Amino acid sequence: MLNSKPIGGYFELELNGSNELYKDFYRFNLARNAIAYFFESRGVSTVHVPTYTCNSVTDVLLRNGFQLKYYNIVDLLDIRFPLVDSGEGLLIINYFGLFNEFPTQRYNEGVALLVDNSQAFFNNSFEEAVYSPRKFFGITDGAYLKVKTSLPKYHLLPDYKALNLMEPLVRRIDDGAEEAFSSYSQIHTIYSSAPIAKMSNFSARMLRSIDYERVRKTRLENFQFLHERLANVNALRIGDRSSYFCYPLYVANASLLRSKLIMNKVFIPQYWKSVLFSEYSDDYDKSLVENILPLPIDQRYGLNEMKIILEVINL
Numbered sequence: 001m002l003n004s005k006p007i008g009g010y011f012e013l014e015l016n017g018s019n020e021l022y023k024d025f026y027r028f029n030l031a032r033n034a035i036a037y038f039f040e041s042r043g044v045s046t047v048h049v050p051t052y053t054c055n056s057v058t059d060v061l062l063r064n065g066f067q068l069k070y071y072n073i074v075d076l077l078d079i080r081f082p083l084v085d086s087g088e089g090l091l092i093i094n095y096f097g098l099f100n101e102f103p104t105q106r107y108n109e110g111v112a113l114l115v116d117n118s119q120a121f122f123n124n125s126f127e128e129a130v131y132s133p134r135k136f137f138g139i140t141d142g143a144y145l146k147v148k149t150s151l152p153k154y155h156l157l158p159d160y161k162a163l164n165l166m167e168p169l170v171r172r173i174d175d176g177a178e179e180a181f182s183s184y185s186q187i188h189t190i191y192s193s194a195p196i197a198k199m200s201n202f203s204a205r206m207l208r209s210i211d212y213e214r215v216r217k218t219r220l221e222n223f224q225f226l227h228e229r230l231a232n233v234n235a236l237r238i239g240d241r242s243s244y245f246c247y248p249l250y251v252a253n254a255s256l257l258r259s260k261l262i263m264n265k266v267f268i269p270q271y272w273k274s275v276l277f278s279e280y281s282d283d284y285d286k287s288l289v290e291n292i293l294p295l296p297i298d299q300r301y302g303l304n305e306m307k308i309i310l311e312v313i314n315l
Contacts (some may be wrong), residue, residue, distance in 0.1 A: 017209035022124075022131065022144045027199035029119045029160035030191060031132035031143040033059040037196050038130065039066060041151055042098040042112035047089035048082050052285045055274035056192065057091070060303055070280040076288060086110030088094040094120040096131075096294070097245040098238065101125065103115045119245040122216050133207060134297070135245065136215070138172075140165035141194075154198075163203035164190060179266065205285075208309065219244040222297035225306045230313075236292070246294035254291040259314065261293070264312045268294055 017314055028034035039047050046067045049058060057185035061068060066089075071082035076095050081103070084090045087110040097120030104126075107113055117123050124146075131144040140162040145151075165187055171180035227238065227246040236250035251257060261268055264296060273280045273288045295309055 009216075013183045013205075014057055015205040015209045019210055019212060020204075021122075021210075021212050021293070025131070025144040025146045027204060028143040028145055028157075029141045029197045029199055031130050031134075033117070033194065033196040034130045034143045034145040035091065035116065036064045036066070036113060037151070038059050038114050038128070038147065039112055040064065041147075041153075042089065043254075044087060045092060046087075047112075048084055049091045050079075050093055050283065051278060051280045052076075052272075052275055052288055053091075053093055054272040055278075059192070072280075072282050072285065074284065077238075077241075081106070084111050084113075088112070089114070093118075094123065094294045096248045097121075097123060097243040098241045099123075100246075111142055119243075119246050122212075122244050137207070137210060139206045140200060140217055141191075141204040142199045142207065143250055157196060157198050160194070160197040160200040160203075162200035166202075174296050180215050207219045218245060218299040218302070219297050222301060222303070223247055225303055226295060226297065226309070229310055240300040243297075245297075247297055249293040249295055250272065250288075250291055251293065252291060258293055261309075261312055264308075266296070266312055268296065279303060 025097060026034070030038065030183045032054075039061070045065070046069060047061055047070045048071055049061070050073050051070045052073055058068060069082070069088075072080070074080040077098070079092070079102075081092070082090070084107060086108055090107065091114055092104075093116045097117070099120070101122065102115065104113055105228070113128065115126040115129040117126065117129045118135055121131055121133060121136045126146070127176075131146070133142050141160050168180055168187055170186035171183055183282055202229055220242060223242055223244070227242075230247065230249055231238065233251065234249055235252070236248055238248075258268065258270070270289065271292070271294065272289060275285050297306070
């Protein structure tokens with residue numbers, strides 16, 4: 001029997017493992033593309049999306065011909081959901097991964113309802129959901145789509161290629177976060193025009209090599225440590241909720257504290273600046289953008305780093 005797989009030659013990256021958490025879900029290159037593919041597969045032309053969301057999602061939906069209807073969430077921890085007609089789509093965002101359930105029973109089977117779990121990688125409680133492992137792990141691309149029914153045309157999608165996306169990951173190791181940030185920023189231009197495709201083989205291999213239980217445990221410990229010390233000053237009354245994504249600290253006039261954190265090399269993103277300029281956003285949406293500080297709790301860090309964050313905040 002002739003061999004079709006190369007034997008010998010130069011070595012590749014040693015990414016061996018069988019730990020993929022969501023091996024039965026559909027794999028896509030980006031969560032935004034998985035969202036568009038889901039609604040396309042459900043045959044809807046109109047999708048209801050929250051005003052407090054990333055423009056990368058709405059841009060892809062618009063580019064793929066969907067009509068959008070926007071709804072204001074009113075309260076991040078008690079979202080006001082819109083009326084949705086049968087035959088339309090509804091996108092619900094699991095903000096900061098704080099939700100384990102939504103009152104989806106109010107919608108009939110004719111509504112194409114998708115939960116965006118991009119910030120809730122370890123949440124598997126919804127029937128149909130999208131995941132963005134890029135927000136939790138150092139990979140070049142990748143998204144998962146969990147659906148109730150099969151996607152008959154999925155096999156026709158091409159595999160995404162990871163080669164042009166690897167520089168930020170390698171440079172962060174070689175040169176450090178600050179020096180590598182410029183190349184990381186450039187990657188978003190590539191993502192913005194990326195076609196709907198399957199996850200790259202490279203990212204799929206990486207995701208099979210992760211110790212997910214260690215990651216989950218570390219993130220939860222870090223979250224709980226910060227929450228015990230920040231709950232009394234956090235305007236976002238989380239209560240007994242927990243997150244594996246970040247610790248969302250909601251404070252008035254957060255810009256000064258954000259600058260202080262960054263000056264002390266505690267780098268935090270701002271979700272989502274485009275909301276500030278949207279004609280559909282209300283004051284509450286804009287306040288969330290301006291005043292939520294998503295403090296890092298990820299698996300690269302332990303309680304020593306959490307103590308440093310608290311020292312910078314002066315608590």
